[in-house]
Amino acid sequence: MTDLATLSMWCGFTDQAEIAEALIAWGTTLGFAPNRPIVHFLGRLDGRPVATATLVLGGGVAGIYNVMTIPEAQRQGIGALMTVSPLMMARERGYKLGILQSSQMAYPLYRRLGFQDYCQFGIYLWSGK
Template sequence: MHEPDLRTRATAPALPGDQLRNCASYYSGYGRREDGAGALLYRSGLEHPLYNGVLRWRGTDGTDGTDGTDGTDGAGAAVTAAGSRLAGLPWFWWVGPDSDEGVRDALRARGAVPAGRMPVMGAAIRERPVTTPVEGVDVVRVRTPQDLTRWAQAYARAFGIEERLTLPAERGRPPAEPLVRFSARAGDRVVGTAALLPAHGVAGVYVVSTHPEHRGRGIGTLMSQTVLQAGFDAGLRVATLQASEQGEPLYRRLGFEEWTAYELFTLPAR
């Protein structure tokens, strides 16, 4: 497997937009990335909405996408085009502060249904984090193809995603991507996962999961701290993540605060 070099990372303070760019880099790594005509779209072909979607849309003229002439709006055209590109797949449209306002109305006008809210949280990493050990659990880097298989299977169980999807999703990510994965092991069993994406001057925290039978032991805390520690060692002083409802209290205890949020939409199948 590709071993990213984390020794030469920028130490300049990250801007809020860098957190969104980190998020976009992570999710678009799951599929063929199309970044043009104001839209950032990715398509993996896998049957789960996290693996396909539109992460932002901006009017190509720098406005809200409305031409103001005949009632046809650029956002509506973008929604129609994205629906064609992603036809036959489950997918999300992410609407956040990096998208133009007009896209919400365009989505609703075409029958889009709200699918949830995903807080974007950030934290300063002022000191090297200390990890809180969990008895009987060791944390190791994912280095081999066999490690990756077990890691993908572990987060599938934790997140309720079919294992037939998680492994091809992970294998399909860009080979030169600096994503660093960590496994929590209890004996020969992977009981927790996490990943660091050092991109855009930010330590992106992803795939923090705990096996259902091992929850309540502090594994999620340990894995989050491990990623933050690795980010600090890489010279990064700002961390970001997108929190689930269950994970948000943990991240607040670790010093994260909500900066903004994405609204997720799904569109009816064509």
């Protein structure tokens, strides 16, 4: 992702305006330099945005996050491409270890791509009350 317009499309994958605005502000702060440690990916099908992913580089580890594909574009290999593309970028930058967190739905995909279980953890929500 190299410009604000594409970042805005990437942030459009949330249906909550305040979250999209916060993501745009965060992404703009990070900038669009080619060697930045956080890179967002936007997948398109026939020119239409259908998938996202984020690559976070640091400490010798390439983290893959925010892999999402809209329902009507699923089961076409797009999720795999949105996972492998950031890993290839990380490899080009010298990274040899990739990590991610998986939903139950995506678990078989990541296993096919060669990821192995390392640990399991819970997700907790704080409501602010």
